[in-house]
Amino acid sequence: MQASRHDQKLEFILRTAARIFAEKSYHSTSMRDISRATNVSLAGLYHYCRSKEELLFLIQDNCFGRVLERLEQQLGEVKDPVAKLRLFIENHLSFFAANMAEMKVLSHESESLRGDLHVHVSTRKDSYTKLARKILQEVQDSREHQQPVDLTVATYALFGMMNWIYNWYDPQGKLKVHDLAQHLTQLFLGGFAPGLLVEPAGSTMLAQQVENLSIWRGTTT
Amino acid sequence: MQASRHDQKLEFILRTAARIFAEKSYHSTSMRDISRATNVSLAGLYHYCRSKEELLFLIQDNCFGRVLERLEQQLGEVKDPVAKLRLFIENHLSFFAANMAEMKVLSHESESLRGDLHVHVSTRKDSYTKLARKILQEVQDSREHQQPVDLTVATYALFGMMNWIYNWYDPQGKLKVHDLAQHLTQLFLGGFAPGLLVEPAGSTMLAQQVENLSIWRGTTT
DNA sequence: AGTCGGTTCGAACGTTCGTTCGGATTCTAG
DNA sequence: CTAGAATCCGAACGAACGTTCGAACCGACT
Numbered sequence: 001m002q003a004s005r006h007d008q009k010l011e012f013i014l015r016t017a018a019r020i021f022a023e024k025s026y027h028s029t030s031m032r033d034i035s036r037a038t039n040v041s042l043a044g045l046y047h048y049c050r051s052k053e054e055l056l057f058l059i060q061d062n063c064f065g066r067v068l069e070r071l072e073q074q075l076g077e078v079k080d081p082v083a084k085l086r087l088f089i090e091n092h093l094s095f096f097a098a099n100m101a102e103m104k105v106l107s108h109e110s111e112s113l114r115g116d117l118h119v120h121v122s123t124r125k126d127s128y129t130k131l132a133r134k135i136l137q138e139v140q141d142s143r144e145h146q147q148p149v150d151l152t153v154a155t156y157a158l159f160g161m162m163n164w165i166y167n168w169y170d171p172q173g174k175l176k177v178h179d180l181a182q183h184l185t186q187l188f189l190g191g192f193a194p195g196l197l198v199e200p201a202g203s204t205m206l207a208q209q210v211e212n213l214s215i216w217r218g219t220t221t
Numbered sequence: 222m223q224a225s226r227h228d229q230k231l232e233f234i235l236r237t238a239a240r241i242f243a244e245k246s247y248h249s250t251s252m253r254d255i256s257r258a259t260n261v262s263l264a265g266l267y268h269y270c271r272s273k274e275e276l277l278f279l280i281q282d283n284c285f286g287r288v289l290e291r292l293e294q295q296l297g298e299v300k301d302p303v304a305k306l307r308l309f310i311e312n313h314l315s316f317f318a319a320n321m322a323e324m325k326v327l328s329h330e331s332e333s334l335r336g337d338l339h340v341h342v343s344t345r346k347d348s349y350t351k352l353a354r355k356i357l358q359e360v361q362d363s364r365e366h367q368q369p370v371d372l373t374v375a376t377y378a379l380f381g382m383m384n385w386i387y388n389w390y391d392p393q394g395k396l397k398v399h400d401l402a403q404h405l406t407q408l409f410l411g412g413f414a415p416g417l418l419v420e421p422a423g424s425t426m427l428a429q430q431v432e433n434l435s436i437w438r439g440t441t442t
Numbered sequence: 443a444g445t446c447g448g449t450t451c452g453a454a455c456g457t458t459c460g461t462t463c464g465g466a467t468t469c470t471a472g
Numbered sequence: 473c474t475a476g477a478a479t480c481c482g483a484a485c486g487a488a489c490g491t492t493c494g495a496a497c498c499g500a501c502t
Contacts, residue, residue, distance in 0.1 A: 006478085025333070027248035031460060041481045043462075052460065108329070110388075112246070150396070153404040156389045157382040164381025167331075168373075175371070183374040191411030227448085252490060262451045264492075273490065 003217050010048045010058075011216050013038050015101075018059045022101035022166075026056055026109045056109060057117040063102045064124045066215050067095050071131075081138035085189070088135055090181045092162050097169070097177040098213035104166040132158065139193055154192055161188065224438050231269045231279075232437050234259050236322075239280045243322035243387075247277055247330045277330060278338040284323045285345045287436050288316050292352075302359035306410070309356055311402045313383050318390070318398040319434035325387040353379065360414055375413055382409065 003011070016038045020029050031052055035042045049055050071091050078084050096103040113121060133155045140151070161184055171177065224232070237259045241250050252273055256263045270276050292312050299305050317324040334342060354376045361372070382405055392398065 025246075025248060027246060028333075030458075032458085042460090043482080044480050046461070047479065112249075149408050150400075150404050152389075153396070153401060154408060156385060157405060157408055160381040160383070160385025160388075161378040162381070164377060164385060167381075168377045175374070179371075180374060183371050184378060187370055187375060187378055187412035188408070189412065190415050191408035191413075194411050194415065230449095251488075253488085263490090264452080265450050267491070268449065 006048075008217075009040075013040065013045065013048055014055065014059055014062070015216055017055045018101045018105050021056065021059070021109065022104040026105070026112045053113065053117065056105070057113055057121065059102055060106050060109070060113070060121050061124070062215055063099065063106045064121065064128070067092070068124070068128060070095065070213070081135060081142045082189070082193070084135045085139055086185055088132060089158075089162065089185050089188070090178075093165070093181045093184065094177050095213050096162070096165060097171040097180075099215045100166060100169075100171060102215050103163075107163045107166060129155065129159070136192070143193055149192055158188055227269075229438075230261075234261065234266065234269055235276065235280055235283070236437055238276045239322045239326050242277065242280070242330065243325040247326070247333045274334065274338065277326070278334055278342065280323055281327050281330070281334070281342050282345070283436055284320065284327050285342065285349070288313070289345070289349060291316065291434070302356060302363045303410070303414070305356045306360055307406055309353060310379075310383065310406050310409070311399075314386070314402045314405065315398050316434050317383070317386060318392040318401075320436050321387060321390075321392060323436050324384075328384045328387060350376065350380070357413070364414055370413055379409055 013034070017029075017034050020033055020037060023029075024033075031042060031045060034040075034055070035045055038045075040048075049058070071088065074087055074091060075084060078087060110121070110125070111118075133151060136151060136154055136158070165180070169175070169180065234255070238250075238255050241254055241258055244250075245254075252263060252266060255261075255276070256266055259266070261269075270279070292309065295308055295312060296305060299308060331342070331346070332339075354372060357372060357375055357379070386401070390396070390401065
């Protein structure tokens with residue numbers, strides 16, 4: 001699929017907007033800020049979006065779409081529940097690290113949309129959450145132990161651990177995404193399904209794909 | 222210490238402001254919103270604060286002050302690292318649940334302050350984080366195992382698990398704070414220090430104090 | 443009764459916001 | 473070369489923002 005000139009510029013605007021939204025939050029970012037950062041005139045921006053709110057929506061929706069798309073693709077042939085969970089965590093964190101600004105906007109501005117746009121994104125988020133919950137359920141079912149930890153608590157605890165990283169993690173720092181994912185997986189699995197060995201199998205492939213995880217099509221503009 | 226009429230009304234304004242900040246975020250809340258909700262005229266608000274930003278600061282600073290104060294008080298005589306960690310989690314979550322609006326503002330609007338006010342709150346947050354990290358360090362040191370989980374990752378994972386609750390937890394719901402704390406403690410400890418038994422000792426006392434955990438002085442206004 | 447802080451507010455200030463409009467400029471196809 | 477569509481933007485719109493000002497009001501004390 002070839003990206004038209006129009007779409008390329010829209011993506012450039014979205015990328016820039018996401019960066020600024022992440023820096024100073026959606027509500028305190030003005031269209032004039034985005035205009036300044038993109039070198040597109042204030043009026044010119046409205047050739048590419050209907051409103052400021054639509055900018056936020058497009059960022060969030062694109063972001064969610066890509067995460068889900070890649071997750072389903074990778075989850076396709078995996079059957080083992082624990083392997084699924086590993087993949088889920090690795091996928092989520094890799095994506096987060098490769099698109100920190102967009103994912104911060106997705107996590108931090110989840111209530112900034114109103115009306116239909118909010119419903120649309122919330123629905124996607126719900127299905128993503130339910131998928132995680134289903135995987136955790138399978139992990140619990142596959143073990144003989146009683147389940148001592150509430151499933152709802154565990155699900156949100158997992159998302160809390162993962163989504164909180166925009167408050168501290170630096171993708172350029174010493175700690176690599178893959179190691180971060182390993183640590184968090186071990187931390188969570190140890191408490192959620194005690195006794196499971198931590199085997200780092202099958203994760204090397206994922207690590208190699210990190211570079212291509214960006215939300216946006218490959219343009220150098 | 223008796224609260225003057227002035228201080229009582231200021232606290233009422235802060236409580237209301239915190240509620241609205243939590244509902245629709247700091248930057249999209251206007252002084253007119255707060256004026257409407259408090260039945261204090263727009264100009265009247267400025268008798269109790271210098272600026273909108275100071276409102277946010279007072280909320281965050283009060284909040285942090287009380288958490289730290291109560292934590293130090295409870296941590297005083299405890300020596301066992303694991304017991305310390307239990308107390309830390311229980312204290313944090315109890316406080317969070319008893320002051321959802323304020324704690325959400327504290328977590329979600331941490332970058333909304335600028336200049337000195339931001340530095341002041343950030344410093345407090347740093348010392349709180351370092352205290353948690355120190356406790357985790359002690360837990361690790363007290364165990365013979367190698368430490369397989371990075372201390373920084375573990376610290377932020379713990380905060381992520383705990384602070385994320387404003388996205389889903391309902392203090393009025395079926396799940397009681399104490400049970401939530403138990404689940405999260407078990408979840409975290411199981412992954413962080415595997416093999417430790419989960420003994421719910423010493424937590425009953427804490428549960429009884431939940432009612433008095435509010436940030437604000439006891440006024441019915 | 444008179445005075446004096448502490449409290450209250452209607453009205454307005456200057457600024458910035460998201461958005462729009464009409465026309466200029468550039469690109470593309472015939 | 474030309475026509476028409478796509479792109480762009482200076483200027484302005486009304487609305488909403490945080491904040492201020494001066495005057496009115498209150499309750500406690502002499």
